[in-house]
């Protein structure tokens with residue numbers, strides 16, 4: 001039975017800046033596949049390489065799958081994921097944005113997801129709030145539109161694309177277990193009830209989850225521990241988070257909440 005470990009939001013650069021190592025207690029020796037579900041670092045174009053080099057001390061990078069979260073796009077372009085793919089491939093890791101991975105009797109469906117900006121029902125107001133408060137809309141650009149700054153309609157468009165892909169793949173029969181892995185949250189119950197810009201962190205995908213009922217849905221982005229069920233789907237937040245969230249480095253091994261086998 002393959003052992004798969006899924007984590008998100010390692011924010012390796014923030015730990016480094018704090019003079020700490022988030023991998024101090026990492027032991028991936030028993031792990032057949034490590035999935036990094038976004039936010040490995042800010043500015044992936046310069047920081048993924050050193051972060052992946054650090055991870056390579058714990059696991060062969062041929063066993064590592066990665067896709068970007070919002071932070072990875074900072075100082076980069078939303079529509080140039082090919083650059084991130086080249087970095088991952090260049091060090092021998094797998095870039096798995098909108099990718100299905102099959103390992104034994106487990107299939108993983110991986111994508112960033114973003115959000116529909118619909119929590120609370122007012123997309124326009126949510127978009128305006130996100131533009132004002134989220135660094136995503138200051139630090140990411142869109143190359144095909146003359147490098148203009150990212151706007152909420154760009155991320156909701158990507159969300160619609162990723163969601164359509166998930167819906168299509170989840171509709172395809174599979175004999176084993178199905179695990180969805182996204183960066184953004186598929187349900188608001190992983191958010192603080194009074195948090196700001198909630199619509200930029202989660203969408204409410206209850207209907208899609210109930211329709212397909214995958215075995216697991218792992219996600220990150222909110223840095224808030226959460227584990228809950230919708231029908232027969234177990235949803236688990238696998239964010240590691242910022243150094244301030246931890247008195248000592250997290251235990252990243254087979255006991256991690258994002259480990260399945």
Ligand SMILES: [Fe+2]
Nearest residue numbers: 039069070221
């Ligand atoms: Fe994030």
